[in-house]
Amino acid sequence: MCTSHDHHQGEAAQAGAGRRGFLRATALLGAAATAAVALPAVAEAAERSSRRPDAESRRFTLVVMPDTQYLFDGPSIDPAPVEASLRYLLEHGKDENIVFLSHLGDLTQNGAEEEFAAISEAFELLDRRGVGYSVLAGNHDIKSSTDDQRGSTPYLDAFGPQRFRSKSTFGGASPDGYNTYHLFRAAGREWLVLALDWRLSAKGYAWVKDVLARHPRTPVILTTHELVVEDDQLSAYGGQLWDRLIEDHDQIFLTLNGHYWPAGRATRKNAAGNEVHLHLTNYQNRYFGGAAMIRLYHFDLDRNVIDVETVSPWILGRAAKGLNELERQEIELSGDADRFSVEIDFAERFSGFDAVPARPARPVSQMLIPGTVAYWRFESPVSGTVRDLSGRGNDLTVVSVGGDSLGWSPDHHPDQPGHGSLELQGFKSPLKGAYLRTVDGAPLNSATFEDGYTIEAFYRLPADWDPDHNAWSGIVSRTGTGGAAGKTADDPDEPLATLSLSDDREPQWAMRPLNQEGIATNWGQETPLETWWHLAVVNDGRHTTLYVEGCPVVRNPKAAAVGITSVGLPWLLGGYEYAGKIDQILHGRLGDVRIVERALPVTSFMNRPTDRRQDVRLAG
Template identity: 80%
Template sequence: MCTSRDPSQGEAAQAGAGRRGFLRATALLGAAATAGVALPATAAAAEAAEARRAGSRRPDTESRRFTLAVMPDTQYLFDGPSIDPAPVEASLRYLLEHGRDENIVFLSHLGDLTQNGAEDEFAAIGDAFGILDRRGVGYSVLAGNHDVRSTTDDQRGATPYLDTFGPRRFQGKPTFGGSSPDGYHTYHLFRAAGREWMVLALDWRLSAQGYAWAEEVLARHPRTPVVLTTHELVVADDTLSPYGRQLWDRLIEGHDQIFLTLNGHYWPAGRAIRENAAGNDVHLHLTNYQNRYFGGAAMIRLYRFDLDRNVIDVETISPWILGRAAKGLNELERQEIELSGDADRFTVGIDFAARFSGFAPEPARPARPAAQLVIPGTVAYWRFDGRADGTPVSGTVRDLSGRGNDLTVVGVGGGTLTWSSDHHPDQPGHGSLEFRGDKSPLRGAYLRTVDGAPLNSATFQHGYTIEAFYRLPADWDAGRHAWSGLVGRTGRNGSAGPVTDDPDEPLATLSLSDGPGPQWAARALNRQQLATNWGDETARERWWHVAVVNDGRHTTMYVQGCPVARNPHAAAVGIASAGRPWLLGGYEYADRIDQVLHGRLGDVRIVSRALPVSSFMTR
């Protein structure tokens, strides 16, 4: 749903941030922009540059767009006498530089930090990660087979890895959740998109104690989505290693919270998808570039979560090479600056709400009392809840505004109108009406305001807001069901005076085009023809909210709280009236019923003033 947000909260700033950030870093927006990525000459300058760039950066924890950064094997950069921390430092500074633009919430290293697991190698990479420590940025590391003796598991005892990246390093960090007693496994919690997420960072090899610890952590956070990181799991596209299969069988398959796994160790990059015991997909990704130029140049992979689009957009870049672009790149650097192959730049589609529903279902929004919806200026409010599914509608449907704009049922060709408990998730009333209209032959049932209802003569000279919820079934067909009305005023266009368009159209109608999509066509008091607002196509089998807002001069249509493109600029004051009824679910042409809605109609409200989006019934 569209929402109005303060751009300072990060969401607006993120639009297009990936490409804009890339251009900025490659000096295509000026050499000055790359100065922050290239390494400063001295440690003091580096600290100052970091402070200037990072400022008081903190992730926007409520934005539905956020980024998880991943760094795979860096072992060739920390190999005995050939230690070169510059690429890793450039990647870490990139995270600080772009933390706000990208809403970077966390970094995960996938193991093999070093080549030999030696003290001097760990001292060097430990110093590099101090860049994040000093800025309070959350991250995780884990041991790969080159960081510890590969024949051992998590019960191996003390190592230079544990001395450098053991639990003591993370104590007090906001994202640190805890570690296993041996210190080789950790879990980290961060808040993003308004909820808690976990990175579960597991050692090169799990013992029985390691598995038990991981299961206990998951049990203590039963509603938290989990990204599992480890060094070895996927070996190639659609293939797990023997140890990876063990990890799947003993831990991943039976824990629905784990929806994404990330590992290094093997190359080239690859992906697998497996169905877990709950019947849900788990995405398993292998990312490792140590075989590429400069030992992978500390490439990072950016996992950009977008919960509105239900996707994770993945991009792989080398900030170290990006920072060198202004000085000119050699042949191999030009190939590595950004990877664009299918294994390195791709999109993962995940319906997050559905995927997490088994362990963390989104609570249904409760119904709201009708009195809360009768705000100042409300002239009519109809809702259709409190009746058993399939019960025929009969008698009078009351106007809950108390203004006397009650509705009665009109049948056509033996058609029926029934109650339903189905409703839009943000609808105040938990119910709707089931219309079964058809054009060939014409049949169905609709609602009309009673004779003498105040609404029949209202002209709304100072503005209005008309809102409705609707849902179309899978069998909705343009040839049989298009141009039926959701809500509208009867009376011929020609009855309001001279016209320059079709005189037989109704004075006002919020109808469904052959798209299907909402269309508002109304005869304003200051016009001799209908003013029309066109909405985009709206999918079948989904609930939609539509609002038409007139501020006394111009009319704007909103779908799901978002303004549509085809809102006319022409002035439109009020709505002409012939003193005749309004219809719900019906559409008249030339003073005769011409079409009846085929679908469900939820709450409908009419207010005699322009409402902001924040006051719509969905809020």
């Protein structure tokens, strides 16, 4: 799958603009807003929200709502900010792929029946549309000196298990009703949210551990009212939760809590040596009791990141009528504690309890698609001849410079068909290393590809790659010079075709087409070290496009380029000639290489027939 950070940023900007446009248009006002004004917009939003979240998309959003207690405080009850935030979910459930909402407790100030009646009615906005959410009791929702064995309360009457049993996301509750767990599907797998009471009893701890034992492969987000007290510090009770529950359960990778302010974060390593991210979010001390501010946790499993932003839909909705000075400060929080990214290699982080099985090597026969003229893979050490697995006779021989030989490694691109790679140790001055060349008389040597071609290769550069000694080495190249072919425009000593790496590690396809004297060049972007990359050069008989990881590069020329000029000389893997002599040898690992005498769609590239990310989804 082609993923682009810039593309993601563009989508995020569009989503942000859409959010603001919606909120202004529907005028989600404060206490003065009337249901008559909002109902048409809400009905339209609710209708759109009937479409379920995309459970397969590797981008999804978890919404978090912290302490709303000052909005439900005796005679000072104002549900409008909470309703605005909940309407946000209804309107943007589709475009932001919102999968779940977690309230972090202290729904009310006094735990009174009338306060719970008001916030309960607000949450009916989600109930009517079947949107999954969880709530939990904070110290203001119940008697703070009690634990989850306290018995009946207005909180339990309003938000006990009976409220959630009809929801598809509801997993179950502890016998006392104060602890619940919820399951949602996203990124092709199951995720679990724990909603834990203000204080766990011994029975509560036993219940939670049983839930985790019954879902041993499921990543867990733990929500509770009190845990982190400030940056890098847990409260006394938070320390107890860590010691008795979180530390020994590797599934718990993220915790969310309110209660304290200002917002803060902590990171601790659990018993398995993995990081657990612990976040405090609470804005009740800010304007209008926090104005039902919500946190949006945007998970992106392709970029291995969670992007977090904090907004108040209620204040955004008031913007059309003009904001007061404090509202302007609170409309969207942008401080380091409120807008940030958390980098998580999800597959690695979850591997201790839900390892994704290694994908087996794909049979050679699957790679020999129609038009394949050469296919080489390196699944064992190389000595002597490397057979062309296409059966076309384009075998390779080893060429050594300075007595060097080719190494081998089991390392390979995760989407590579063959499991193994050549280890090349090229060095510029003095020139040394070893590379491969096609045998004399190989059909590939004279092929000109007038009807198009696709050249693919996997490569990885090591940490000690140095542009002074390793730049401009070829991954795949054709020998013979422009001068020898009678094409003297540009530099006549350059080879007829080369897929090389610049001093900035940019892949470059430079070649002389049949239809022009000069060199046609496609440029890619810098490719980082110690990372496997897949390259594909595709010519449809008229134009050439270079792809990096299945994504077209920006510097693909529009000029026509037909075929590849030949003077009947060999092709090289890992080597580059200048003026007819070997000039540079690759320093890095080289995986499978395939040449096809037609243009392939991206879906037929070697890294696509069975996508690793699809395997992850199926495994989940």
